[in-house]
Amino acid sequence: MIVVSEKTIARLVQYRRLLHQLAARGVASVHSHELAALAQVSAAQVRRDFMALIAAGTPMHGYDVAALLEALRAFLDAPEGQAAALVGIGNLGKAILTYFAGRRPKLVIAAAFDIDPAKVHRLFRSVPCYPVEELPARVRELGIRLGIITVPAAAAQAAADQLIRAGVRGLVNFAPVPLQAPEGVFVEDIDIAMSLEKVAFFARSDRAAEPARGGRRPAPRLHAAAV
């Protein structure tokens, strides 16, 4: 069992994306401070992250881009690929299906589910949409361990419970409600409405975000009374 922090994985995914861009431009090697500037982290952080991935330690003349990409692939990707299920084919669900269509060979949305009779038994971006009643059987049959929830808030927990009972161990939740999940199930909430309200707050002329210090998240704290 490999135990690793969520933030480390987010950085590794980010490094991989940047390294792919560098490789596409013909760059063969990269220094930690160059990658750090692109990823907006410290060079020391980049070196620490790669220390565990690359046996060779920190090279003097930069990391080999191809070797790093191979090490990241071996660490991040399931060798046999991974299938996901998406629940809720509204605008956001369709946007995510479109994003995925044909783009990621190792991560494929294999099934979608909806309650709308007009949507089921159709293909959306080559992904079959089934009635939500078939979710448990289909998810089990396909061995799906990754779920994407794009239903309204009121339906989100039920969708999560069904997915988890059918074997799902990772959820990306776009519904604006925190989900309850048992230990061993990883939940990532992407709360678009909350992000918009938060940014709207800080975009006002008389508001400012407390700056993060030394790479740590700022302590949650209210500096000024509001009433």
Add this chain to the structure above:
Amino acid sequence: MIVVSEKTIARLVQYRRLLHQLAARGVASVHSHELAALAQVSAAQVRRDFMALIAAGTPMHGYDVAALLEALRAFLDAPEGQAAALVGIGNLGKAILTYFAGRRPKLVIAAAFDIDPAKVHRLFRSVPCYPVEELPARVRELGIRLGIITVPAAAAQAAADQLIRAGVRGLVNFAPVPLQAPEGVFVEDIDIAMSLEKVAFFARSDRAAEPARGGRRPAPRLHAAAV
């Protein structure tokens, strides 16, 4: 100038959403531990957050839901309302316009921009779409300080730069690339692809997320060599 942490604002937005749900069900007062359970934070955290909002301190018989909602409204919302600009009317842009349509009286997408001649000079969900060349003038004219970026990665920094030069001070960035922004501009990155890759990693049978301890985010650290 009110200086406040990003996480505090995220929690206040979340409390407000939960309090609206309670109010809709006729609940008139709520204890900190009840709200804490719904928001998945500690009761002490709820009390600390409200201490700065509500002059009365921690009530014995629960907080008055209507008074809390009023205090949150006064703190979070711009009294005169706020206008946002959205750049990039693809699937995700449309999903966000649909989400907003008629829902939030205090936060309105007032203008959208795209480079596609087939999209400009049309309404999308009642929002006018202008050619991106008109962005600086329109954003200034409308006094917009909040921008939403839903363009492809390669176009994101240019869109951000244009918005910032026109007066925008908060950006929600959906493009899968970290944005550079000057001090005083608040940027929230919503990287859907990264979240999916991260959850896919932890959904695998032999992977686990390092648990967060005592409410703090886990230190970024790799426990196991990957190669």
